[in-house]
Amino acid sequence: MSSNTERPIIILGAGIIGLTTAIRLLESSLYQDKNIPVHIIADHLPNDPLDPKYASTIAGAHHLSFADDDDERQRRWDKRTFQIMYKEWKDEGESTGLMVMKQTEMFVGHTKHLKIYEEHPDFKVINHTERPDNIDHSVSFTSLTITPITYLNRLLKRISELSGGKLIIHRYHLPSLTYLSHPSIQAMIGPHIPLAVIVCVGIGALNLGDVEDKNVFSTRGQVVKIKAPWIRSGYTRQIGTLDGGENGERTYIIPRSNGEIILGGTRELNDWFPYPRQSTIKDILKRTIEICPDLIPNHLIAPALSNPQDQLPLEDLNKTKIGHTGITKSISPESLEPLIIEHLVGFRPSRKIGTRLERGKDLILDQNDQNEKTIVIHNYGHGGAGWQSCWGTAEDAISLMNEAVVGRSYI
Structure with a gap:
């Protein structure tokens, strides 16, 4: 059997989930004490041209939880991620890509808000005399938004610093988990059987061999990006209940620290059309003007x-x-057209039974040595909640891996 310290840990995927998971691994005692090689293998990297299947750079992205009041797991992930990002903003400011702002949530057709909002700073129920006539309930609180490419590049820099430049990111399409023993992979990561693989492939879990999770599906999102630096507050109008997920019709305005604004959006189940629809553009502009005429x-x-x-x-x-x-x-929606930068389409990596964060079945990649197993940890299927739960799920994923390594005496 090969030396454990030579067996690498592989992270599959380089989106917000894969990169935050990599950072928590590099910060762990398992990595720091044992000097374990770490590799990231991914189809798409943050600075590549936009691709609907790589949702991380197309996302809004704001911290706005959809966690149901009884969903303690999702609430914990979301709360932990907010705490980390809020501290990052407080310590380093908007150079992080983070912007703290006042968020106003407006509800039509019901008078209930998610309890997790009450845990945010400056939470307030807006009096009926202060909200529009067609809004049945409204709350405001302090939240934050993220400029994805700025934040992702910051994560890449942290990965390089934490690993001393040793962690290598490989652009490679891995057809299956068992392919990790293929000579082409060994040429990249070395000849030793991986100690563990952490699956952070998002929507790729639908077709990745040895995973092929049929609970994974696309929730298509289409948004409009405009330049409107005078808007420094976020607004969302919810028609219908969230029901513990991104349900109903959501109209949102997400400002960023760089002056960009994301206008959205759509929630189109199992829709894989990768290009903007003109009818949707007009609908988004109409809805966003209704809730924030100051955009113009x-x-x-x-x-x-x-x-x-x-x-x-x-x-x-x-x-x-x-x-x-x-x-x-x-005012007509066409008034916004001079401000438009681009139209974006992304496929949220949704999963019918929620985020998969668990230990999977060990892999046997060396048929000549049935005892040399590879630990499998799954961390995918976040849907529209990837940015607001990334740090919480990353910490849980690494905790699961540490337990598996210690419990089976791999080290």
Whole structure:
């Protein structure tokens, strides 16, 4: 049997789940005391061109939990992730890609909010006299948003620093877990059978051999990215109940520290269409203007008038615009078009029975040595909750791996 200290640990996937898991592994005593080689194998990397199957760079991304009041596991993951990200922002500011802001949640058709919101700073139930007539319930609290590419690159830098540049990220499509013993893989990670593999492949778990999780499916999300640096607060309108997940119709406005705003969104089950739909674009613009007319700057609503007496009161500019004839008209979604940067489509890695975070069946990659097994840990299927639960699930995944290593006397 090969020396345990030579057997590498493999992380599959380099999205927000894979990278946070890698960091927690590099910070663990298992890595630091035993000097175990660590490799990441991934199809897609953070700085690659956008791909709907790599949801991490297309996500909103804001910290807004969908955890049901009775879902202690999801609530714990989400709360832990918020604590970590909030401290990162507090210590290092917006250079992290994080922006702390006031979040306003508006509900139509019901008067209940998720209890986890009450654990955020500055939580407040908004009085009915302060909310729009068509909103049945509303709360506000302090939350945060993330500029994905900034944060992901920060994680890559931390990985390099923690490993002293030794952790190698390989761009490679792995067809199956058992393929880890293939000569082409051994040429990258060395000849020794992996000590463990942590599966963080998101939607790839649907087709990855030896996993092929048929509970995994795509929830298509389409959003519009605009430039509107004057918006520094987040807004969401929920029609229908969340029911412990990202259910109902959600209209959201997610500002970022770099002045970008994500407008959304959609929730289209088992929809794999990778391009923006024009009808959806118009619908998103219409819905977001309804909940935040301040998205449109005044100079795009009404041109300057030559006669000062004809000027509209400032408060009316958020409600009206002036056509070439001088006739007052309603704001239209087209008013946002000059602000549009791009349209994005991503496939949320959803799973019918929730996130899979558990130890799987050990692999036997060396048929000549049935005792040299490879530990398998699964950490995928986060759906639309990847960014808000990533650190919590990463810590649980590494805890499971440590227990497995110690329990079976692998080290």
